[in-house]
Amino acid sequence: MMRRTHRKSRNGCLECKKRHIKCDETRPNCMNCTTVDRKCQYSTPWWAAERSPSDLSVSPQPPSTGPASTSAPPSTSFPWLQPSSPAEDSHSRVDMVHMQLLHHYTVSQDLHPLMDTCMKDIIMSLALREPYIMHSVLALSAHHLSVVRPEQQSFYHNLAIQLQTQALSIFNSIDVGLYGDSVEKRIPVFIFSSVLGIHALCDMLSYRDSDADSAISRFVAYVTLHRGMHTVMHGYWEELRKTELKVIFDELVPQWFQLTSEGRECDDIRERLSSSMSLDAEEREHALCAVDLVQWVFDAKPKPESRGYVLCSWVAMLGRPFVRMLETRRPEALAVLTYFFLAMYHCRGVWLMGGAGQHFLTLLAEHFHGGEWYAWVETPYQMLQDALEKDALDSSSRFPIATSKKRRYIVPVPMARDFVVTRPQEADAPRIAEIHLAAMDANPLLHAQFPAPESLKSLLRFMENYALEQLRNPATGFLVARDPDTDVVAGFAKWDSPSHPADGKLESGDLRYVEGCRPEYLDGYASLAEEAKKRCFGEQACYCLSFVCIDPAYQGQGAGSLLTRKILAMAAADGLPVYIESTGVAVSMYQRLGFTTIDGFEMRIPRPGLAALSEIYREECMVWYPPPAQDGRSE
Template sequence: MPAAKRRSHQKSRLGCKNCKARKIKCDETRPACLNCKRRLEQCDFVSNPGPEPVLSTSGLNMTDLELLHNYTSMTYLTLSENSMIREFYRTTVVQVGVSCEYIMRTILAVSSLHLAHYRPHMVDHYQSVAIVHHQAASQAAIPLIPNATAENGQLLFLFSVLMTYYALGWPRKSNEALLLGDTGFPEWVYLLRGTKGFIDIVGVPSDGPFAPLFKYAISRFMLRDAPEASDSTAHLPLTELESLISQRSCDNDALRHIYTTSITELKKSFGQAQANTTSSYDMIDAFIWVYMVAEDLLPLLRIPTREPVAIFAFFCVLLRKLDGHWWMHGWPQQLIARAYDLLDEEGRLWIDWAVKEVGWIPPSVIDRM
């Protein structure tokens, strides 16, 4: 009997260099494959991002001018609800960018993602341009981070803030893995650890171009300890969560302290959010909690266990207050879905209040069987 012929098939040879080096399948998505996007690595597909930027006869890069115009006329308005901080992003940040290329490139990258969000018919173009600027900025800034000094610390702090907007605003598809970290939690969460590190290096400036941003952040932080912020509708479910965690056997006093402190800080954040009736809820209001737990709780999400995942799920309710912004849209639901997926049945009961507040509908019991 003749041997059966092996079915011929085509082997893709178009994968990116990173995937080939790791010997993993590349989805060949342009302008950057999904594996590279998950790892925030430079994908060699970007070296051929598509159409060249439009140049005038005088040699001006019209694409970058369009991005800068969009940033100074529209994007800056979306980065804060406070008029003073909006002006800081419109003027001071651009002035800094004129003398610091990696800041300017990050500005242009954020602006490009902003345009990609509102011009879906050109999303590939603006996404490609954003990647080029982002990677050029990262190649210049990231090598400076391990040896950050008081001299460049403020620039790197601003870079990390803008990079957070970039990571939040990255276009996401419904059929794509939406959370970028290897454990399932997004890299922008860990970017905020770096932001705290730069503040520790340079301190809080009392004057200079960055002083208004820090002054505003301090004023928002102080609201957390005001008497009117001492209670909220989240306090009872957070107290119940704390009780459930304490009842679970845990011989590690250090971990218990981390969980208790993280919940206490969450109560303050919810209290401040509910008491804040005179101004709009701002990004900094929610992310103060991340700043407060950056050194202790966030590393535990790298190897996710029930307690830190459940606490982080409650944080998603605060993000829900920012969901109207283009750079936050969809994240609360995606994060709560990931937390739900990581937890066992008991842990899912722990976060029932958070799931309902976010407005996410879990899969049915039949679907989970």
């Protein structure tokens, strides 16, 4: 019998060669074998074949070793993105979850700033050809679902990590040297860089570091990752403008990026950079360009998502001299970064940004506080405070407060209220419990100790009973600040001292038996806190300020400072120092009241929804000393 004629396929599968038919060389299973349900095998692994990225399968298995991507940051900074690690077998096939992610990506209106109709078509056509883009698209979709579906946050977040890691693994297997001068082959790399950059930014912002050094290191790692693709694109930008990406350069960029800065938000930093003697001409030029890019965010019109796209693209558009300034932590570059985070606060409606701008700007302001460079960041920090105040006044005004009996509402109030400080009544116990959880909600340690919504509900019930028990003891150190107009409790402070003894630290008592609690993080924290206090004071008598908790609707209006000053006055009358363990975000307030940092401690905790110890939680040990006695009396 005569053999069928066919074109030879040098890299075809063994089954097709045996049957003498043309193989389409799709990996890991060619179309012929898939159609007739045969086992598809190749004589060489997929990464050894000299193939174009278009020939790669949707979910190949990468080699366990190989050259690391120049686009990847140090593994210590982004442990969830390991581009040289092998893809997992569980993700070597397409399943219904992938279909769900793909559908979500195509129908979601707020997932990707580039998702207008024409860009959808370009991205999806490339994703169907290039597996590394498809995996990155699915990863971004999973990350978006982890935000918009908080009840499934852990599942989608882990899935996003796995898919993005696989995308990097596939991309790293490609020898870009084979691209030659081909502009067409660089189009998928440009799109991949865009999606990868947004995914990396999202991961960076989801970590709420408690100290500026960690936050800066994480941001620099993100910069390294986002800009890694520039080596592939270098020298080809003008040619890309003539390809199918023309819509980005000729339509979207002019629409979203203004070519001149019209606003005045960045005037202060621009003036300081222009007159700085520590910058050379090249550094000054690129720093001012970075400022112009931020100003465009403030000027961007008409939709918030256009601002979001500028922010997502900011790092990619920075000049190399300014990137070096960021990498070496030059104060001038970090000052520019505070304006970037101020712009991010104004883009908080974009899903991946949320409250990150406020958090990171506050961290940087605290980082510079009290030093010669604080003047460089004081303006954006004050602009943030003004914006927070305005948003509180302009918000839809009725802030719900849940109680065990019914739902009540309060109206946001202006700053500098004349709060009335009194000892709370037993009837205030439910309100104190509510404030405690609301004020501590941003603290990652709380969610490590009580990770599930049900455990937080149990904690609320416990705190109500605990507060009631404490209030029944007249010797307990307890004060509340009340709104003078509504008599609503805005915040509370709790302390112990020789005249106000305590039964022990809250974390050391019955709190560990609350349903859903993870006692290992309670015990670990209590042990570290106790050791730190012993190092600082030993057996010396002092006031220990346990909690200063203010309802979020009243924060920034002076209630916390007023309560703390009342306790400082009592400590001064007794001639005793005041000791407190403070989270990073509150350090600046206590410094303004005269506290100084004398020690600190930290522990590793898991991020919300994850089991791994992936975040460092830190507290500062601070002390306030009473003024020296005059004429035999304490001031």
